[in-house]
Structures are given as structure tokens and as C-alpha cells.
Amino acid sequence: MYTYQNNSKATYSIPEAAKILGISRSLCYNLASKGELPVLRLGERRMVIPRVALEKMLESTGMINETTTNEWSVIENE
Template sequence: MDMDKWQEKPTLSVPEAAKILGISRSLGFRMVERGELPALRLGMKRLVVPTAAIVRILERAAGV
């Protein structure tokens, strides 16, 4: 994934979202399970994180 282009995608995989947030893949999945990282389930297995949710998390962390 081109790290400069991630905001152009409507959703990200959990590993992609974790990389942007600077956390491990496994922590990303644990945060989804706990409801701390919003995700949508597509089909039986696919989880995606709305890009807008990542932007909001980063803005809150930055105090914007």
C-alpha cells in the first residue's frame, strides 16, 4: 500500500489500518474485537475499517 494514498480509499484492511496507526496487526484485530476500532464485516471473514474512522482517531490523538 502506498502510504501517501491511503486516505483516497474508502476502507482499509485491519493490517493496513494498524500500520497507519503504528500498532501491530494483532493489536488491530483485538481493538476491532473490543469495539475500539470501528470495522465492517463483509461476508463471513472480511473485516474492513472505514478510512474516515482512522482519520477521526488520528485527529483526536492530535487534539484537532
């Protein structure tokens, strides 16, 4: 189970973004590679998803609003 709390991270790793989106890590990598997720490439292999870009993408779909984005932070609960 995952919960979300206030976070000041500028970017999310692909696995973190997958948890936020509720999709598998492999699907998240696939979408990022196809350009369907906003990705910032660092070097040849490293990809991160800017928090602001992910928030804007989700806001444009109506899935979240501005008040919910301040609560994002992936924390794994056992």
C-alpha cells in the same frame, strides 16, 4: 520501513490500518474485535476500517490534523 502518500481508498484492511497506526497486526485485529477501532464487517469474517472513521478517531485524539490525512497510503519500502 513504510511511507505514506495520497490515497483515495475508502477502507483499509486490518494489516494496512496496523501499519498506519504503528501497532502489530494481531493487536489491530484484537482492538477491532473489541469494538475499539471503527470496523465495517463484510460477511462473517471480513473486517475493514473505513478511512474517514479512522481519520476522525485520530483527529479526536489530536494525533493528526486534516492536512495530514490526505497523505495516507501504506507503501512498503525495502
